[in-house]
Amino acid sequence: MAELRYVRALNQALSDAMAEDPSVIVFGEDIAAAGGPFGVTRGLLEAYGEDRVRDTPISEATIVGAAVGAAMTGLKPVVEIMFMDFVAIAMDAIVNQAAKARFMFGGQGSVPMVVRLPHGGGVSAGPQHSQCLEAWFAHIPGLKVVCPASVADAYGLMRAAIDDPDPVIMVENKALYARKEDVPDDLPAVEIGKARIARPGRDATIVTYGAALYTALEAADTLAGEGVEVEVIDLRSLQPWDEAAVLESLSRTHRLVVAHEAVEAFGIGAEIAARMADIGFDELDGPIIRVGAPFMPVPFAKTLEQGYLPDAGRVADAVRKTLA
Amino acid sequence: MPSSSAISPSKARPGARKGSNTPEALLALYRQMLLIRRTEERLSQLFADGEVPGFIHLSIGQEAIAAGLGSVLERKDTIASTHRGHGHALAKGVDLNGFFQEVMGRETGVCKGRGGSMHVADMSAGMLGANGIVGAGMPIAVGSALAHQVRKTGGVGVVFFGDGALAEGVLHESLNLSALWKLPVLFVCENNGWSEFSPTSKQFVAPLGKLADAFGIPAETIDGNDVEIVADTAGRLVSEIRKGGGPRVLECITQRVRGHYEGDAQKYRDPAELKDRDKIDPLPRAASRLSVLGVSDAVLAALETEIMAEIDAATEAARAAPLPEFVAAQADVYTPAGV
Numbered sequence: 001m002a003e004l005r006y007v008r009a010l011n012q013a014l015s016d017a018m019a020e021d022p023s024v025i026v027f028g029e030d031i032a033a034a035g036g037p038f039g040v041t042r043g044l045l046e047a048y049g050e051d052r053v054r055d056t057p058i059s060e061a062t063i064v065g066a067a068v069g070a071a072m073t074g075l076k077p078v079v080e081i082m083f084m085d086f087v088a089i090a091m092d093a094i095v096n097q098a099a100k101a102r103f104m105f106g107g108q109g110s111v112p113m114v115v116r117l118p119h120g121g122g123v124s125a126g127p128q129h130s131q132c133l134e135a136w137f138a139h140i141p142g143l144k145v146v147c148p149a150s151v152a153d154a155y156g157l158m159r160a161a162i163d164d165p166d167p168v169i170m171v172e173n174k175a176l177y178a179r180k181e182d183v184p185d186d187l188p189a190v191e192i193g194k195a196r197i198a199r200p201g202r203d204a205t206i207v208t209y210g211a212a213l214y215t216a217l218e219a220a221d222t223l224a225g226e227g228v229e230v231e232v233i234d235l236r237s238l239q240p241w242d243e244a245a246v247l248e249s250l251s252r253t254h255r256l257v258v259a260h261e262a263v264e265a266f267g268i269g270a271e272i273a274a275r276m277a278d279i280g281f282d283e284l285d286g287p288i289i290r291v292g293a294p295f296m297p298v299p300f301a302k303t304l305e306q307g308y309l310p311d312a313g314r315v316a317d318a319v320r321k322t323l324a
Numbered sequence: 325m326p327s328s329s330a331i332s333p334s335k336a337r338p339g340a341r342k343g344s345n346t347p348e349a350l351l352a353l354y355r356q357m358l359l360i361r362r363t364e365e366r367l368s369q370l371f372a373d374g375e376v377p378g379f380i381h382l383s384i385g386q387e388a389i390a391a392g393l394g395s396v397l398e399r400k401d402t403i404a405s406t407h408r409g410h411g412h413a414l415a416k417g418v419d420l421n422g423f424f425q426e427v428m429g430r431e432t433g434v435c436k437g438r439g440g441s442m443h444v445a446d447m448s449a450g451m452l453g454a455n456g457i458v459g460a461g462m463p464i465a466v467g468s469a470l471a472h473q474v475r476k477t478g479g480v481g482v483v484f485f486g487d488g489a490l491a492e493g494v495l496h497e498s499l500n501l502s503a504l505w506k507l508p509v510l511f512v513c514e515n516n517g518w519s520e521f522s523p524t525s526k527q528f529v530a531p532l533g534k535l536a537d538a539f540g541i542p543a544e545t546i547d548g549n550d551v552e553i554v555a556d557t558a559g560r561l562v563s564e565i566r567k568g569g570g571p572r573v574l575e576c577i578t579q580r581v582r583g584h585y586e587g588d589a590q591k592y593r594d595p596a597e598l599k600d601r602d603k604i605d606p607l608p609r610a611a612s613r614l615s616v617l618g619v620s621d622a623v624l625a626a627l628e629t630e631i632m633a634e635i636d637a638a639t640e641a642a643r644a645a646p647l648p649e650f651v652a653a654q655a656d657v658y659t660p661a662g663v
């Protein structure tokens with residue numbers, strides 16, 4: 001066991017993958033010489049050289065587009081878009097090219113690439129540097145989407161994403177980079193599509209992912225003080241998501257809350273709620289309640305952003321409501 | 325501006341400049357630069373003290389470009405700016421109080437505290453916004469130029485962008501469209517040698533002038549730290565554009581003095597780069613020109629006092645201003661019915 005930061009776990013995963021497989025290359029804005037704006041790629045240039053670790057100009061459309069081309073022709077690129085918000089510039093490469101190439105070309109090949117997207121608010125970074133846009137990608141057939149919350153999963157999902165033959169969107173919450181956890185020395189890859197029970201409970205299920213996991217766990221603590229035992233499920237993968245695990249938990253607790261930092265309307269939670277209302281209908285003893293950000297851009301001022309971000313109080317209220 | 329040689333430290337107003345070589349005109353430019361410099365120094369302090377949330381990018385050392393352009397633009401002209409846009413906003417006539425209140429996250433800020441430093445905008449002043457997205461201002465300025473053309477306002481659109489933005493696809497698309505449609509737009513590249521932690525030499529290979537040439541757009545590269553050169557050149561280009569000459573490109577060579585953002589330790593940068601700063605800093609350079617033109621130190625000292633008083637007052641007003649309320653902001657995402 002050793003203490004490891006989330007950011008170091010990602011770094012280690014990149015490094016291990018690069019050491020094992022010379023086709024893995026990494027590029028993005030300020031990721032090589034400067035080690036990345038959040039330090040995720042620190043040391044890779046020194047370890048693996050300029051050929052495989054490249055600083056790019058500020059050209060998001062071409063960064064991701066070039067990753068698609070490289071992935072079609074023998075490399076396994078891992079590219080970084082500095083803030084998830086900037087991926088809007090690269091959407092064509094992801095949505096119309098990477099996601100469709102395998103299907104559209106009759107399965108001639110796949111596009112083994114990873115696009116790393118730091119998301120999330122909380123530091124007054126304002127409307128264009130704080131968004132959680134993962135639902136965009138989960139909506140696109142051909143893409144996989146993962147969002148690790150724990151340090152071990154940061155490592156394990158990065159490894160799995162790089163190994164995956166299809167394009168994977170790796171969503172990293174900026175607020176988690178500094179997070180520390182004790183983890184085993186030899187971290188395994190984590191299968192994409194598998195959720196994890198982060199806290200067992202019998203009275204209600206909260207399904208969540210990313211930084212909202214910790215909000216949900218805080219809510220579960222509060223509720224435990226009221227005699228309510230909440231099960232918290234960390235989805236880890238959003239596309240595909242672990243429908244079976246959620247259904248299994250629901251069949252024990254009969255109450256469901258879905259919580260995420262992203263805007264609630266048309267979000268990941270909407271899909272989970274709709275599926276469970278369908279396949280889990282007989283298990284439900286209360287309404288499925290979603291907790292997410294309000295339908296507005298992420299505001300700058302502290303007072304506004306505090307009001308914006310879903311907190312443990314709102315998650316606990318949602319659980320109380322479905323139990324009422 | 326009075327046309328006599330009487331020197332009074334009157335405020336630089338957009339459009340007020342008559343000719344760069346009169347002491348009055350240069351003093352007005354100097355005043356504008358000094359206001360930007362002292363404002364950003366104050367912001368740096370407020371940021372360090374936790375009074376400015378988020379992150380801020382300072383244009384210290386680059387003020388001549390904002391001041392020079394601001395001096396030749398009229399209120400009806402429109403500008404689109406960058407993440408390093410404080411100077412552009414002030415030089416375009418955004419109110420200092422509304423500016424401070426925005427950057428400090430107050431309800432009374434120009435954007436009601438919803439945008440902050442990276443999103444300062446004031447439509448009434450023709451300031452279409454600082455921008456958190458590199459390159460995003462270019463097509464916006466092109467679009468505003470289209471509006472000037474279609475609505476026959478006689479106005480021009482101006483976009484400020486950094487050397488880093490040259491690598492974004494929208495630059496090429498914007499140059500092409502504006503040339504194709506002969507739009508009244510000026511592309512102002514603030515080439516400060518850096519894109520975040522990377523030197524320009526590692527970011528972009530085509531000289532901007534040649535690029536513009538490929539689209540048939542006249543381009544000039546100038547010393548962006550000489551405010552007189554900036555004002556003269558900008559004045560000439562803007563008047564050509566106003567007369568229907570189509571787009572122009574102006575590359576201003578300058579220097580980023582601070583880190584990319586406040587708090588950036590700049591480990592990637594050789595400190596020697598900033599050694600002879602006084603020789604290139606636009607403020608001392610303009611000050612020594614003023615002295616040659618017979619403006620006394622006392623006048624400059626009085627200007628300094630006056631500007632600091634304005635900034636102190638703006639800081640205090642922002643501190644005292646109310647914080648924005650969430651419920652009201654949430655209710656304001658769409659235009660209310662009947663508006």
Ligand SMILES: Cc1ncc(C[n+]2csc(CCOP(=O)(O)OP(=O)(O)O)c2C)c(N)n1
Nearest residue numbers: 086408456457458486487488489518519520
């Ligand atoms: C589309 C997009 N990509 C990346 C960034 C992150 N970023 C902000 S400023 C910057 C460097 C910009 O350099 P330059 O255009 O030269 O402007 P300067 O900071 O030097 O004024 C980068 C990469 C961003 N804000 N938007």
Ligand SMILES: [Mg+2]
Nearest residue numbers: 486487518519
């Ligand atoms: Mg630059």
